[in-house]
Amino acid sequence: GQQVMQIPQYQHVQEGEDFTTYCNSSTTLSNIQWYKQRPGGHPVFLIQLVKSGEVKKQKRLTFQFGEAKKNSSLHITATQTTDVGTYFCAGPGKAGTYKYIFGTGTRLKVLA
Amino acid sequence: NAGVTQTPKFQVLKTGQSMTLQCAQDMNHNSMYWYRQDPGMGLRLIYYSASEGTTDKGEVPNGYNVSRLNKREFSLRLESAAPSQTSVYFCASSEGPRGHEQFFGPGTRLTVL
Numbered sequence: 001g002q003q004v005m006q007i008p009q010y011q012h013v014q015e016g017e018d019f020t021t022y023c024n025s026s027t028t029l030s031n032i033q034w035y036k037q038r039p040g041g042h043p044v045f046l047i048q049l050v051k052s053g054e055v056k057k058q059k060r061l062t063f064q065f066g067e068a069k070k071n072s073s074l075h076i077t078a079t080q081t082t083d084v085g086t087y088f089c090a091g092p093g094k095a096g097t098y099k100y101i102f103g104t105g106t107r108l109k110v111l112a
Numbered sequence: 113n114a115g116v117t118q119t120p121k122f123q124v125l126k127t128g129q130s131m132t133l134q135c136a137q138d139m140n141h142n143s144m145y146w147y148r149q150d151p152g153m154g155l156r157l158i159y160y161s162a163s164e165g166t167t168d169k170g171e172v173p174n175g176y177n178v179s180r181l182n183k184r185e186f187s188l189r190l191e192s193a194a195p196s197q198t199s200v201y202f203c204a205s206s207e208g209p210r211g212h213e214q215f216f217g218p219g220t221r222l223t224v225l
Contacts, residue, residue: 009152031211042202043155045213088154090214098143098162098209099170102155 002027004091006103014111019076021106023089030092032065032072033100038085046074046087079110113138116217118203124223125193133188133220135203143209144186146170146178148199149219155202161186162209193224 003026013019023032031050035043047056049065049072056063062075076083086105093099116137125131137144146158147170157170159178167178175197177189186205190197201220206212 006154033213035214042216042219043204043214044216048211048213050211090155092210098168099157099160100145100214101157101171102147104152104154 002094002101004089004101004103006087006089006106008106009104010107010109012109012111013079015081016078019079019083019108021074021087021089021108023072023074023103025070025091025101027094028069030069032069033090034063034072034074035088035090035102036085037088037105041085043088076108079108081110081112084108084110115139116203116205116215118201118217118220120220121218122221124225125190126225127194129193130189130191131193132190133201133203133222134185135187135217136185137203137205137215138184139205139207139215140183141205141207141215142183143206143212144180145204145206145214146176146186146188147202147204148172148197149202150199158188158201160209193222195224198222198224 033048034046037043054065060077086107088105089103090100119134145160147155161167161180164183203217204214206214
């Protein structure tokens with residue numbers, strides 16, 4: 001079945017270093033969403049990408065959707081302790097259904 | 113606005129017991145979802161309701177049933193709980209079934225002994 005994989009599973013960085021997580025789908029996606037979950041919290045929507053090759057920025061966060069619409073990345077510049085959490089990507093399930101498939105997530109730990 | 117609310121926050125069950133997890137949203141959203149989250153597994157969709165009056169299976173529906181009581185409420189029922197259902201359960205809602213951000217509730221932490 002359809003799979004959405006994320007790498008790495010874990011990442012520890014020193015505060016101020018950059019961080020990137022990658023999301024790969026086994027099928028072409030019409031759109032991709034990114035969520036952040038703080039420790040002990042619930043997922044919170046960050047952004048949605050729709051167009052092939054699209055790049056969107058939110059302050060220190062840069063999101064990219066691949067040209068083939070099968071992969072995406074989230075890059076954080078100069079991480080801060082407030083960036084700690086797990087980052088998930090999510091893509092629509094197969095055509096005819098309305099479900100979203102979440103990636104396995106990347107847990108980010110920022111060391112002060 | 114409270115957003116998405118879930119009750120209870122915590123629950124401990126014995127194997128074979130039944131219970132219903134409640135979820136309500138006050139954003140007038142059409143679509144609602146139930147996910148479970150296990151360590152290292154991400155979020156897996158149990159059931160969803162694209163609109164009031166419809167429900168569909170997600171990735172892991174076995175052992176669960178749902179009811180879309182009205183536009184606001186979407187409940188998840190475990191008829192005979194098993195230890196494999198120990199998990200954190202999240203309810204979510206969105207304006208529509210595709211291309212809309214999902215708003216998540218605070219979650220229910222369920223332990224089945």
